[in-house]
Amino acid sequence: MRRRHLLLAAAAAVGGALAGCTDRGERIVDPVGRPDVATFARVRAELFIPHCIACHNTAGEAGLDLSDNVAYGAIVGVDAVLFPGWKRIVAGDPAASLLYIKVAASGQPGSRMPPAPAAPVDTVLVSLLRRWIAAGAPAE
Numbered sequence: 001m002r003r004r005h006l007l008l009a010a011a012a013a014v015g016g017a018l019a020g021c022t023d024r025g026e027r028i029v030d031p032v033g034r035p036d037v038a039t040f041a042r043v044r045a046e047l048f049i050p051h052c053i054a055c056h057n058t059a060g061e062a063g064l065d066l067s068d069n070v071a072y073g074a075i076v077g078v079d080a081v082l083f084p085g086w087k088r089i090v091a092g093d094p095a096a097s098l099l100y101i102k103v104a105a106s107g108q109p110g111s112r113m114p115p116a117p118a119a120p121v122d123t124v125l126v127s128l129l130r131r132w133i134a135a136g137a138p139a140e
């Protein structure tokens with residue numbers, strides 16, 4: 001019985017060490033203690049599905065479909081439709097990525113995404129998007 005408690009305590013310590021922080025210091029608490037890695041699966045689940053696909057779906061507002069099975073191919077290395085000279089995502093370079101610029105506070109060119117009256121997405125999600133792009137925009 002005692003041994004079991006020790007094992008549980010050790011597991012909790014490892015889980016705590018793996019729970020990450022964003023680069024602004026907010027703590028991300030993952031219920032099963034996975035590391036705070038900025039994957040494309042998280043960008044889809046935490047940003048695109050709740051905040052974007054109401055408009056950017058197969059109907060394709062601004063020619064952009066962020067539905068799960070097509071989102072990656074529609075953004076990484078792809079030219080913007082409405083904003084000549086921009087790519088939607090430049091792997092490794094958030095500042096050159098239109099999709100990041102429109103979600104981050106500056107929002108320009110065009111409107112901030114999601115557009116008003118929706119509130120801007122919170123800074124933890126902006127950070128997730130920036131870290132995913134900076135990591136080379138991996139497909140997983």
Ligand code: HEC
Nearest residue numbers: 051052055061062064080081082083099110111113114115
């Ligand atoms: C209420 C509808 C709506 C929602 C929700 C929305 N958008 Fe948009 N989006 C638009 C409209 C309208 C435009 C074109 C006008 C503009 O860019 O200012 C646009 C344009 C864009 C463009 C430019 C596409 C191109 O190739 O020119 C990107 C990138 C974009 N949105 C990303 C997003 C992301 C990411 C989200 C979620 C965080 C989002 N949008 C949420 C309506 C929406």
